[in-house]
Amino acid sequence: MALSEKMTINMGPQHPSTHGVLQLILELDGEVVQKATPHIGFLHRGTEKLSEHRTYNQIIPLTDRLDYLAPMSNNLGYCLAVEKLLGITDKIPERANVIRVIMAELTRLKSHLVWLATHALDIGAMTVFLYAFREREVITDIYEKVAGARMTSNYIRIGGVTEDFPDGVEQDIREFSAAMPDLVDMYEGLLTGNKIWQKRTMGVGVITAEDAIDIGLTGPSLRASGVDWDLRRDAPYCGYETYDFDIPVRTEGDTFASYKARLDEMRQCCRIINQALDRLKPGPVHADCPKIVPPAKEDVVNTIEGLIHHFKIITEGFEVEPGEVYVGIEAPKGELGYYIVSDGSPMPYRMKIRPPSFVNLQALPQMVEGLLLADVIAIIGTLDIVLGEIDR
Amino acid sequence: MCDQASVEKLKSRFSSDVQDVAEFRGELTVTVEKSRIVEICTFLRDECGYNFLCDLCGVDYLGQEPRFMVVYNLYNITTKKRLRVKVAVDEKNANVDTVSGVWSTANWPERECWDLMGISFNNHPDLRRILMAADWEGHPLRKDYPVQGPDREPYQGRLS
Numbered sequence: 001m002a003l004s005e006k007m008t009i010n011m012g013p014q015h016p017s018t019h020g021v022l023q024l025i026l027e028l029d030g031e032v033v034q035k036a037t038p039h040i041g042f043l044h045r046g047t048e049k050l051s052e053h054r055t056y057n058q059i060i061p062l063t064d065r066l067d068y069l070a071p072m073s074n075n076l077g078y079c080l081a082v083e084k085l086l087g088i089t090d091k092i093p094e095r096a097n098v099i100r101v102i103m104a105e106l107t108r109l110k111s112h113l114v115w116l117a118t119h120a121l122d123i124g125a126m127t128v129f130l131y132a133f134r135e136r137e138v139i140t141d142i143y144e145k146v147a148g149a150r151m152t153s154n155y156i157r158i159g160g161v162t163e164d165f166p167d168g169v170e171q172d173i174r175e176f177s178a179a180m181p182d183l184v185d186m187y188e189g190l191l192t193g194n195k196i197w198q199k200r201t202m203g204v205g206v207i208t209a210e211d212a213i214d215i216g217l218t219g220p221s222l223r224a225s226g227v228d229w230d231l232r233r234d235a236p237y238c239g240y241e242t243y244d245f246d247i248p249v250r251t252e253g254d255t256f257a258s259y260k261a262r263l264d265e266m267r268q269c270c271r272i273i274n275q276a277l278d279r280l281k282p283g284p285v286h287a288d289c290p291k292i293v294p295p296a297k298e299d300v301v302n303t304i305e306g307l308i309h310h311f312k313i314i315t316e317g318f319e320v321e322p323g324e325v326y327v328g329i330e331a332p333k334g335e336l337g338y339y340i341v342s343d344g345s346p347m348p349y350r351m352k353i354r355p356p357s358f359v360n361l362q363a364l365p366q367m368v369e370g371l372l373l374a375d376v377i378a379i380i381g382t383l384d385i386v387l388g389e390i391d392r
Numbered sequence: 393m394c395d396q397a398s399v400e401k402l403k404s405r406f407s408s409d410v411q412d413v414a415e416f417r418g419e420l421t422v423t424v425e426k427s428r429i430v431e432i433c434t435f436l437r438d439e440c441g442y443n444f445l446c447d448l449c450g451v452d453y454l455g456q457e458p459r460f461m462v463v464y465n466l467y468n469i470t471t472k473k474r475l476r477v478k479v480a481v482d483e484k485n486a487n488v489d490t491v492s493g494v495w496s497t498a499n500w501p502e503r504e505c506w507d508l509m510g511i512s513f514n515n516h517p518d519l520r521r522i523l524m525a526a527d528w529e530g531h532p533l534r535k536d537y538p539v540q541g542p543d544r545e546p547y548q549g550r551l552s
Contacts, residue, residue, distance in 0.1 A: 041523035048508075049532055053539050084417055213443055213469065216497030227469065234472045323416040326465045326476065328446060337447055339465060354447040354465075362500045391523060 006034070013042050017122045017377045020387030022361075024376070031372050036365045040358075043391035051351045055317030056082050056158060057294075059351070064152040066355060066389040070111040072103045072143075073331040074389075075156035080237055081327040081338035082158050085320055088289055095283040096160040097238045102173060102276045103146070103155065104238070105269040109180065110139040111332035111384075112262050112269075116187060119259070119381035123200045128190050135183055138176050145169050159287035170277060177273040184266050191259075201256040205367040205379040208253060215366065216359040219334025220265060221383060224258035226251040231330035243272050255382040262384075292318050317346030333357055333384050355389035395420060395473040398440040405439075406432055411480075421476040426488055429479050433464070433494045442466040442475060445495035448502060450481075450509035454535035458482035460511055464491070481511055490516040508533035 007028045013021040021042035027035040047066065051059045063074040083089045117132035140150045145166055147155035155162050191197045207217070212225040222229060230247045232240040248264030250257035286293045290305070294313050299306030312318075322344040328337040334356025343349040360383045367383075368376050399422060403410050409425035409432065424432050436442040444467040451461045460481040467474050481488055490513040492498040502513045503522040510531030513519055521528060530537055540546055 041521075041525070044523045046532060049537075049539055087417065214496045216445060216495070229469055324421065324476075325417055325419060326446070326474065328467075335446065337465065339447060339449065339463065341451055350449075350451045352447060352449040352463075358500065359497060362497070 011376070013039075018380060019118060019385055021391075022380070022385070022387055024364075026373070026376065028373060031374075033368050033371055033373060033376060036368045036376065038361060038364055040361070040387070040390050043387050045392065047392045048351055048353065051348055053347065055346045056320065056348065057313070057317065059348070060157060061152065061154045063353075064154055066353065066392060067111070067331065067333065067336075067357070067386045068151060068388045069114050069386055070107045070332045071151060071153045072107040072147075072156055073111075073329065073336060075153065076100055076104055076238075077327065077329040077331065077336045077338050079156050079158050080329060081325055081340050082320075084325045084327055085323060085340055085342055086158075086289075086292060087321070088159065088287055088292065091287040091289060092160060092238075093284045093287065094239075094279075095164075095281065096285045096287070098276050098279050099161050099165065099285060100156055100238045101240065101243070102273055102280075103161075105272045105276070106139050106142060106173070108332045109266055109269050110136055110143075112266050113139070115262065115332075115381070115384045119378075119384075120191060120197075122377045122381050123197065125191060125194070125197060128187055131183070131187065131190075135180070138172075142169060142172055142176070145172070157293070159289055159293035160285045164285045165280075170280065173273065174277055177270045177277070180270045181267050184263055188263060198256065200374075200378055201259060201382075202252075202254060204255045204371065204375050205382060206252070206254045207363065207367055211366070212253070212363070215363045217334070217363055218356050218359065219330070219332070219384075220261045221258050221334070221360055221363075223248065224250045224261045225253035231328055231335060235328065237327075237329060243275050245272050255378050258382045319344060319346055328354070331356055333386070333389075334360060336389075353389070353392060355392065357383070357385040357387075358390045361385050361390060395440075395468070395471070395475055398436070398442075398473075398475060401440060402432065402435065405435060419474065419476060421478060423478045423480065426479045426481060429477075430489045430491060430494065432477070433491045436466060436475070436477070437494055440475075441468045441470050443495075444469050445491070445497045446474075448491070448498055448505065450505045450511045450533070452509060452533065452535045460486060460509065462488055462505065462511060486510060487512040487514055489514045492516060507531070510534060 009026050011026055012018040012023040023039040025037040026033055047062050060075055063078045064071040066074045113132045113136040117129040120128040143153055144150045147153040207225055209225045209227050212222050228249045245268045248261045250261050290309050295306040295309050300310040320342040322342055324341045326339045328335045336356055337354030339352040340348050341350040367379050399413055409428045412423040414421045446465040446467050448464050458480040461478050464477040502516055505511050506519055507521040507524050
């Protein structure tokens with residue numbers, strides 16, 4: 001075989017480093033990648049088609065299964081879009097908004113911990129994997145106490161959240177967010193100064209700010225290229241504008257920069273959670289919209305109005321004014337957008353999800369061109385993709 | 393959050409091609425003429441600062457004429473404003489010029505729109521199916537495509 005012979009290899013869909021069922025057709029010259037063609041769709045479940053045949057409340061569990069590493073962010077984006085469509089955004093009670101912020105930030109930590117664990121493992125730093133999953137387990141336990149499920153939470157609902165925090169959870173979250181910054185320092189101690197880690201990430205997969213905007217990168221990958229854009233500050237929802245936090249921006253645009261940006265973001269998550277916990281005052285967690293929010297169980301059993309509303313909401317759903325909205329939130333992986341068209345019926349006429357990973361993955365061929373095969377793994381890690389939301 | 397100024401600019405530059413301007417819940421939607429979409433998008437990017445294409449998708453209004461709408465959700469990173477642009481696409485002539493030359497982001501969403509909605513994009517660099525298998529027949533997100541899939545009895549509910 002001549003040394004310059006080109007080789008085409010198949011990476012995935014069954015490959016541990018593609019983070020799911022991603023298939024890449026790589027054209028290689030020796031170890032150098034000349035062209036990468038992603039093939040997606042192996043996990044396509046037709047979420048958008050299904051949502052045209054479900055009432056608005058029945059769609060929330062479907063959103064859990066998009067980015068299954070950050071289910072509450074998906075719930076939140078969807079519910080905010082429906083609330084905007086209904087025009088009840090300002091009726092959400094303060095306590096529900098604070099709970100949403102706490103859970104959204106815990107979700108961000110949860111997602112970033114899996115990213116850190118798998119990214120480091122792919123590159124060969126195994127220790128971090130074990131520590132990061134240990135911490136993720138704590139968040140998963142909090143999820144279980146709050147929502148009853150460890151991954152498919154279905155917790156954030158139209159008009160508020162399912163139920164108030166159970167006793168003791170506030171204390172768990174407080175302890176966790178107090179301990180987390182030191183743990184992030186520990187991860188940094190294992191990686192940042194490590195020469196192998198630096199060689200594998202610095203200067204790898206560099207993308208400039210102009211290219212990143214042109215290709216549509218969002219989230220920490222975009223901020224690593226020097227674009228200061230975070231929807232929590234630029235299009236605030238759930239009262240994010242009242243919290244004091246920084247948005248970590250790096251300028252190098254490489255894998256190391258996005259690693260640093262995400263770790264700094266984890267520290268900021270803890271800051272937001274601490275502020276939110278201090279604001280948690282007793283109060284309702286459901287909006288006062290009896291035709292939209294299902295009534296409490298006691299009301300269903302004891303009052304005729306409660307029974308009627310319960311029956312109507314469960315069997316028919318609620319009607320929504322015709323119109324269309326687009327709502328984007330800062331999910332852990334970037335901008336998660338929901339575009340919903342309503343025709344006045346209790347089911348969306350059309351729902352388009354803009355998953356951050358789908359658009360971010362598009363940048364992969366451009367980023368890996370001319371790099372080594374091993375760098376492809378590092379770049380898949382840095383883009384932080386989840387095939388559940390790419391394929392929908 | 394409404395960017396009336398850009399809409400006015402757009403109207404003065406492309407007066408005959410702006411068919412409709414609608415506002416709902418503080419979001420602006422501009423419906424424009426299909427044949428000028430690339431020019432209009434280039435204008436919006438260069439003159440109005442809409443440098444970021446958030447999303448692109450098709451909507452099937454079965455039974456209406458024209459049947460489809462292609463929707464572009466734009467974002468201006470500097471002014472933090474959003475704008476939605478729509479073009480009407482009829483069923484017989486279900487194609488529209490690609491905007492992937494304006495924003496590279498459009499590449500995959502346009503492929504998805506072709507795959508699931510059956511609207512093709514002229515001059516697209518790589519118009520293949522993206523989510524469905526390469527040999528799939530039909531376009532699943534069309535309203536006349538059954539939710540249970542082709543050649544299957546509709547689900548009748550539980551018998552017990």
